[in-house]
Amino acid sequence: MAHSPPPLTGIRVLELAGLAPGPFAGMMLADYGATVIRVDRAHPSSRHVDPSSPTPSSTSTTTTTPSPPPPPPPPPTADLLTRRKTSIAVDLKSPAGRALLLALLPTVDVVIDPFRPGVLEKAGLDPTGVLLRRNPRLIVARLTGFRRPGNNNDSSNKYAAMAGHDINYLGVAGVLGMLGRKAGKPYAPGNIVADFAGGGAMAAFGVVLALLERERNGGWGQVVEANMVDGSAYLASFLRLGMGMGRNNNKDGAGGGGGKGEVEGVWARPRGENLLDGGCPWYDTYETKDGRWVAVGALEERFFGKLCEGLGVDPAQFPAPREDRRGWPHLRMLFTAKFKSKTRAEWERVFDGTDACVTPVLEQAELRQMGFDQRPPVTLKSSPGWAIADGDRDTRPAAEGQGIGVEGEGWEEKGLAPGEGGEEMLARLMGWKKGVHYAVENGGLVLIERARKSKSKL
Template sequence: MTGFRRDGKYAAMAGHDINYIAVSGVLALLGRKNEKPYAPANIMGDFAGGGAMCFMGILLALLAREGSGLGQVVEANMVDGSNYLASMPRLGLRHPIWDRPRGDNLLDGGCPYYDTYETRDGKFMSVGALEPQFFAALLKGLDIDPASLPGPREDRDTWPALADLFTRTFKSKARAEWEAIFDGTDACCTPVLTYPELERGGFDQRPPVTLKGSPGIAIADGENDRPAAEGVGIGIEGDGWVSKGLPPGKDGEEKLAKWMGWIRGRQYDLVDGGLVKMEMGRNPYAKL
C-alpha cells in the first residue's frame, strides 16, 4: 500500500493524508461555502482510502484463492482509494445534487435541513431531514408553522433565510432540551456528541461488523433465533471473547471443524502429534 500512486509525477514524492486526498479530487469537495478546502483529519486518506481499501483487496484475494489455489499481490494506494469512496459526490457533479460550488449543495452544508446548528449552551445538534415527512417532524419539534416558512424548502433561493430561521431557533434552547424534544421522533435530529461525553456515559466501543458464527466478535450473548438486525451476534458465553489458547492436542480438530468447516484428510492431517495444513493439489504440509 502506498500513499500516492506508484506511477505518475507524485510517485517518488513524500506525502501525507491531506496530499493524497488533494490530488484525488476529494479535498476540493470538502469545506464550507466561500471557505478553503477542509481536510477531515486523516480519516479519508489513511484509514478509509488506504487501510480499508487495502483490507478489502486482501479479502478479495483470499476469496479468489479459494477457487484458484493461487495467491495474489494486493496493491492499493490512498489516492485511488479516496477517489473511489467519493464516487457518489463525484458522479453527482453532473446532477443537481452536487452541481454547485463547494458548500452550496444538498449534502455538503449548503442545505439548511442537512446541517449542524449551535444550541444556547454552545453545543450542537445535527439535522438530516431530507424527506418531506422527516422535514415535517423537524418543524413540529422546532415549533415552526409550515405556513411561516420563507418559501418552498426545495427552492434553493429560500435556503439562506431558512438557515437563519433554524439558526435562531436552535439557539433558543440548550442541547439537552432539544434532545428531550427530538429523541424518539423521525425528525432526523440528533445531538453532536463528543468522545469525552461518550466516555462519561459509559459508551462501549463495538466491532464495526459482526458475524454470527465467528468465535471472536461477540460482545454480549443473544438468542439464536433473534432477528439478525438485533444485537451484535450470539458469539460465545460472556460479554466478549478472550483467547485462552489451546493446549497441544486439546480440541484442535473440534475447533477447526466448528470455525472453518475443515475435515482431517481434506484440509489438514495429523503429523507427529500435531495438525498440519495440506497444500492444495500437493501433499507437502504447512504447520497450522
C-alpha cells in the same frame, strides 16, 4: 448460542511495521481471527534478549568494573492499532535478519507492505521475484499513498515517489476540493478518509478478496495493490456521479429538483452550496443554548415536516417553498435562532424517538462517560469477529451483538513494544526455539544458519 471461530481464524499475517493505514489493515484482519505478527525494526532495547549477554546475576560480585549503561529504550511509536498482535524485531538490511523473514514465509498467508514504492525491492524482498517464489500461496498486500508508478502516460506518475499524508492524497484524489464551507478553504476531515477508509480498510478488503480467489484458483497467491488516492476517489463515487446528474444553471432557482423543473445533481454546485455539504439549511449543524451542537439531516419532505413540528414553526409561513434556494438564508437564520433557544438536552427531549433526523453532536469524552462501547463494524451471526476490548480487561462474557471474545469498551490500547510476544508466537506457530533456530543480534532476530554462514565469511 454456539458460534464458529471468527472467519479469518488460521490465517497468518506478517505486518511490516508502518504508519496508520498498514496497522489498521492488520488490526481489521486480527479482529476477525487472523494471527498478525508485526515486524518491527531491530532495536537494542527490544523485548528480544540475547541469552549469551551477561546479566547482573552472572557477573562476579568481586569485580570493580562498572556495568555498561542499559541501551536506550526503543523509539516511541505512534502505532496504537495493535489489538491482538504480537511483534518480532528484525533488521531487514541484515542478510541473517532477512533470511529469518524468508524462512517464515512458507507458513504465512499474507504480508502487508506499507512502504513507499521500491523499498521492498531495495531490501531484496521483491514481491514477485522473491516473496511469491518462496511461497506461491502468499498474498502480498502493498499499500501506498499515491499511485505506484504506471505507464508513461499516467499523469499521476509525478507523485509516485513523493512523501505525503492524508491531506495530500485527498487533494490529488479530488476529494479535498469538495469538502468545506461556501467561500471557505478546503477543509481536511482528520485523517479518516484517506488513511483509514480509503487506505487501510481497502487494503484489508483486497486481502479478503485475494484469499477468496486463492480458494477458487487452486491455491495461488498474488500481489494486491492499494493506494489512498484511488481508495479515497472510490469512496467519493456518489459525489462524483452526483456532479454529472445534470446542472441547474438558474443560480437563484431551486436545487435538487425544484424551481423551473431542471434536475440538479446532489453535488453539482461549488463547495459548500450543495445538499449534503452544509449548503442546505436542513442538512447542517446548529449551536444550542448551552454552547453544544445538534446535527440536522431532514432531507425528505416528511422528515422536514417533523423537524418544523419540533421547532414549532409553520412551513406555510416560509417566504418560499423549501426547495427554492432564495428562501434558504431565511430558513438558516430561523433554525439558528430556534436551536439557540434551548439547551442540547432540551432538544434531545423534543426530538428523541421522532423522524425529524435531529441528533446530538457528541464529543468523545461524552461517549465514554455514557458507557459507549466500540463494536466490530460487521457482525457475522454464525462466525462473528472478536469483541473489541481494552488492553488489560479481565475476561468476561461477550456483549450481545459484539461477537465472541472479551467484552470491553475499546477506548484504550496499551500498544506493542518491539519484540513483545513474538518469540512465544514463533514457538507456537513454527516450533522454533531461541538458540536453536534463531538468535538475537543487536536487538533483532536472525536465522542461526544464515548468521553462522555470514560469520564464517569474516
